Amino acid sequence: MGNPALRTEAVWKVFHQEAEEVRAVRGVTLTIQPGEFVVLAGPSGSGKTTLLNLIGGLTRPTDGRVWVDGLELTRMGSRELARMRLEKLGFIFQSYNLLPVLSALENAEFPLLLRGMERDQRERRVRELFQRTGLAGLEHRRPGKLSGGQQQRVAVIRAVVGEPALVLADEPTANLDSAASDILLTVMEELNRDLGTTFIFATHDSRLMERSRRLIHLVDGQIVSDQWQESRREQ
Amino acid sequence: MSSKTAVIAKLALRNLRRQARRSLLTAASMIAGGALLIFSLILGDGTHEQWIDSAVRMADGHLAVQSVGFQDSRALKDRIPSESRGLVEQALRQGGFPANINDMVPRLAVTGMASSAAGARPARILGVDPVVEAAFSVLDEKVRQGRYLQSGDRLAAFVGIGLLEALDLRLGSKFVLTAQDAGGEIAGQLVRVVGTFRTGIPEVDRSLLHIPLSTAGAWLGCSGDVTSIGLLLGNSEQVPQTRSSLRQRLSQHPGSEELQVLSWREALPELDAAVKIDDFSNYLFQGILFGIIALGIVNTVLMSVMYRRREFGVLQALGLTPGQSASLVLVEGLFLTVLSGTIGIALGLSVTWFLWGEGLDLSSMMDNEWTFSGVVMEPVVVPRFRVARMVQGLSFIFLIGMLASLYPALRALRIDVAETMKFER
Numbered sequence: 297m298g299n300p301a302l303r304t305e306a307v308w309k310v311f312h313q314e315a316e317e318v319r320a321v322r323g324v325t326l327t328i329q330p331g332e333f334v335v336l337a338g339p340s341g342s343g344k345t346t347l348l349n350l351i352g353g354l355t356r357p358t359d360g361r362v363w364v365d366g367l368e369l370t371r372m373g374s375r376e377l378a379r380m381r382l383e384k385l386g387f388i389f390q391s392y393n394l395l396p397v398l399s400a401l402e403n404a405e406f407p408l409l410l411r412g413m414e415r416d417q418r419e420r421r422v423r424e425l426f427q428r429t430g431l432a433g434l435e436h437r438r439p440g441k442l443s444g445g446q447q448q449r450v451a452v453i454r455a456v457v458g459e460p461a462l463v464l465a466d467e468p469t470a471n472l473d474s475a476a477s478d479i480l481l482t483v484m485e486e487l488n489r490d491l492g493t494t495f496i497f498a499t500h501d502s503r504l505m506e507r508s509r510r511l512i513h514l515v516d517g518q519i520v521s522d523q524w525q526e527s528r529r530e531q
Numbered sequence: 532m533s534s535k536t537a538v539i540a541k542l543a544l545r546n547l548r549r550q551a552r553r554s555l556l557t558a559a560s561m562i563a564g565g566a567l568l569i570f571s572l573i574l575g576d577g578t579h580e581q582w583i584d585s586a587v588r589m590a591d592g593h594l595a596v597q598s599v600g601f602q603d604s605r606a607l608k609d610r611i612p613s614e615s616r617g618l619v620e621q622a623l624r625q626g627g628f629p630a631n632i633n634d635m636v637p638r639l640a641v642t643g644m645a646s647s648a649a650g651a652r653p654a655r656i657l658g659v660d661p662v663v664e665a666a667f668s669v670l671d672e673k674v675r676q677g678r679y680l681q682s683g684d685r686l687a688a689f690v691g692i693g694l695l696e697a698l699d700l701r702l703g704s705k706f707v708l709t710a711q712d713a714g715g716e717i718a719g720q721l722v723r724v725v726g727t728f729r730t731g732i733p734e735v736d737r738s739l740l741h742i743p744l745s746t747a748g749a750w751l752g753c754s755g756d757v758t759s760i761g762l763l764l765g766n767s768e769q770v771p772q773t774r775s776s777l778r779q780r781l782s783q784h785p786g787s788e789e790l791q792v793l794s795w796r797e798a799l800p801e802l803d804a805a806v807k808i809d810d811f812s813n814y815l816f817q818g819i820l821f822g823i824i825a826l827g828i829v830n831t832v833l834m835s836v837m838y839r840r841r842e843f844g845v846l847q848a849l850g851l852t853p854g855q856s857a858s859l860v861l862v863e864g865l866f867l868t869v870l871s872g873t874i875g876i877a878l879g880l881s882v883t884w885f886l887w888g889e890g891l892d893l894s895s896m897m898d899n900e901w902t903f904s905g906v907v908m909e910p911v912v913v914p915r916f917r918v919a920r921m922v923q924g925l926s927f928i929f930l931i932g933m934l935a936s937l938y939p940a941l942r943a944l945r946i947d948v949a950e951t952m953k954f955e956r
Contacts, residue, residue: 349949354848375852382850389952393845397545410850412534454849466952 299366301462301494302328302351307360309346309517320346322517323360328496328510330461333488335508336498343517344498348464351496352385353377365461382410386455386493388465392447394439400450401426401435407458425453429483445476449483456493465497469504481507535855543862550835557831558871561928564824565875568817569924570883574891575813576915579806582906583767586802587795588669589735589906591638592761593770594777595793601758602793607641607713613755615786620760622780622787631773634763636660636667639747639756643710645690645740649699655738656708658747658757667763670728670741677702677726684743688722692729693737700724708742713753720750731907768917770794802906821931828935832864836939843943844951857944864936865929872928876921883914890914 309321321343328334336344349355350362353369362369364384372380381387386407394403401422402409408418426432429449439447448468455463465484469477481504487493497504505511513521547554587593596619601609611619616637623635639658644651661680665671670689671679680689688708690700700706704724712718722742729736748754764773774792781787796803836843843856851859894910 345952346949349952352848354952355949374854378847378850378852378855381848387845387848389845391841393841395542395842395845397542397549406538407849409538410535 298330299363300327301330301332301365302326302496303363304347304351305361307347307350307362308358309343309350309355310358320517321350321357324514324517324519326512326519326522328462328494330494331488331492332494332496332510333485333508334494334496334510334512335505336496336512336514337500337505338514340500341516342514344514345466346517347514348466348496348498351462352387352464353381382407383458384461386458386460386463388448388451388455388463388468390467390470392439392444392451392471394447394450394454396439399436399438400431400442400446403439404450404453404457406454411458422453422457425457428486429453430479443476445472445479448472448476448480452480452483452487456487456491459491459493461494463493463495465495465499467499467501468497469499469501474503477501477503535851539855539859539862543859543866546835546839546859546863547866550831553831553834554867557827557867558874560824560827561868561871562875562878564821565872565924565928566879566882567820567875568927569876569879569921570914571813571817572920572924573880573883573914573916574887574912575809576917576920577913579809580767580915581909581912582802582806583795585669585909586799586906587761587763587767588667589730589732590761590795591759591793591798592634592636592667593764593767593795594762594774595798596760596762596777596781596790597758597793598789599791602791602798605640605642607711607751607753607758610639610713610753610756610758611760611790615790616755616757616760618784618786619781619790622784623777625780631765631769632762633765634663634667634761636663636761636763637744637757638664638759638761639744639751639753640758641710641747641751643708645694645698645706645708647698647700647704647706650697652694652697653738654694654708654740656710656747657739657741658744658751659741660744664741667761670730673728673730675727675729677724679726679728680741680743684725685746686720686722687725687743687746689726689728689741690724691736691739692727693733694740695724695727697737702726708740708750710751712751713756718750718752720746722746767795770796805906817927821927825931825935828864828868828932829938831867832860832936832939833942835863836860836943840946841951843946844948847946847948853944853946856946857940860940860943861933861936864939865932868932868935869925869929872932873925876924876928880916880921884916887914 304324304326307321307324311318311320324347336347338344346355350357357370364380367380367384369377369380405418405422426435429452431446431449434442434446469480472480484495485507488495499505509525511523511525512519598609598611637660641656643654643656645654661684662682665679675692680687698706702724705721708720708722709717748756764770774794777792781790846856847853890911890913892911
């Protein structure tokens with residue numbers, strides 16, 4: 297059996313705010329296998345986003361260890377971390393965070409561009425994903441000319457186009473109405489099913505929780521439950 | 532170019548276009564600065580070249596071959612004997628006369644007295660070859676009365692107007708020159724005024740006179756000898772290279788150790804200092820001007836970084852290193868400054884070329900002749916277009932762009948990616 301997509305071992309993150317010590321993540325140990333569709337749920341301040349940042353190498357843990365696809369992040373320097381993010385991770389943010397100076401297609405192919413992939417190969421892969429996600433014809437629009445749902449789908453393509461070991465999505469549906477959310481979730485489910493992309497979501501969105509196959513509850517920085525479930529869609 | 536470098540360059544250009552108005556305003560200040568920079572540099576160079584040209588023609592040229600010690604003693608004992616003079620001329624002509632030497636003049640200089648019935652005055656007496664001196668010196672262009680010396684003249688003197696008046700002489704008047712000859716004896720020589728000149732430099736007009744070199748040699752008992760051999764080059768930039776090649780040529784001849792090759796900077800230290808001070812004040816002014824422009828660039832680029840904090844966070848999340856995202860800021864700053872600075876320099880060159888290529892006439896600002904350090908300032912300044920100055924200007928602008936972008940780049944470098952994402956909440 298290959299490496300798990302993610303493994304964390306007793307990960308802690310402590311912030312110091314003036315005299316106060318905030319324990320955002322407390323000893324989280326977690327393993328996620330390739331192809332999983334996992335939701336991290338919990339109330340505000342439960343440590344969901346901090347845990348995603350730790351997994352993504354955007355924040356360094358105070359203690360503990362993190363492996364992505366068998367590579368230990370906690371020992372990496374900033375160059376290695378950047379390389380690891382480029383090759384192993386995809387990010388989806390609440391506010392889409394597309395680069396406004398690039399077209400939808402250029403945004404989507406950005407990770408491939410950074411990897412130095414040939415133009416034809418890049419465009420073929422990206423156009424196929426545009427087709428699959430219902431964005432065909434919008435390739436040359438700037439983000440400002442796309443709806444929120446369309447922008448988030450471009451962000452999803454950007455996250456998965458490089459076939460990363462793991463896609464981290466922080467509240468991806470928070471800025472979308474229910475129709476746009478539904479389309480987006482369907483797209484991500486299909487990508488998970490067809491391409492085997494591993495997704496980890498941090499969310500409050502009950503629709504997303506219902507469609508996940510593994511639901512992990514965090515409270516005060518600790519995992520309080522880790523349940524496998526059949527998603528409502530599959531039911 | 533690596534894929535990341537290409538991406539960074541593409542993003543930098545697009546970001547500048549994104550804030551077009553802000554970029555254009557900053558670029559406009561850089562264009563004006565670049566134009567002013569090159570205008571002041573080439574005009575300054577033109578002015579300095581005129582000063583140098585005027586001074587070296589009055590003195591001993593861009594380069595002067597003298598006996599060691601003559602520069603300090605100014606005495607006949609430190610002259611170049613005729614054999615050594617022949618050696619110098621032979622060395623110069625050996626393998627062809629160097630292309631950048633326009634003229635070569637032998638001179639026999641002595642300090643003495645000029646006396647008439649009206650009295651006596653100290654005089655700087657130059658024995659010259661009338662033909663080559665006319666091409667070298669500017670004195671033949673400053674004739675007030677009579678004419679300059681001619682080939683075949685024997686007892687003729689070309690006298691400064693101040694000295695002429697002090698001795699109450701007129702054209703055709705005779706007067707006596709006295710000086711210590713080569714043997715250390717006081718010797719006199721009767722000469723006749725064939726012409727007068729006015730340079731506008733009082734100390735020159737009051738003391739200088741030219742007589743034929745052969746007359747001076749016979750009078751001072753050192754026929755064929757000279758005190759200096761002056762060389763006039765195409766321009767002052769050719770001095771270091773020509774000096775070094777001349778030294779090398781001379782060193783191959785026995786007896787050359789008694790000779791030295793002085794540049795105008797050593798022969799005319801006051802002029803050298805004046806050029807350096809003028810250059811320094813120009814650089815200081817440009818430094819202040821570009822300091823102000825740089826603050827504008829810092830503001831533009833820093834605002835852009837602060838406004839795009841989250842974008843820098845996203846770029847790092849997508850796989851750029853902090854250094855690469857900082858280099859994006861540097862590239863933006865450099866694009867802005869180098870592009871606009873180059874346009875400014877091209878504009879400055881074009882405007883100067885078309886409007887003042889033949890010379891900038893400042894005569895309306897100059898009531899009287901301005902002189903200093905033996906230099907008459909010409910009312911028309913001819914700009915001097917040099918590739919080196921353009922390279923210097925561009926390098927300076929590149930440096931300013933780099934410095935101005937450094938702080939905003941550091942801010943981008945230190946962005947906490949996780950922190951920038953918090954703004955979403």
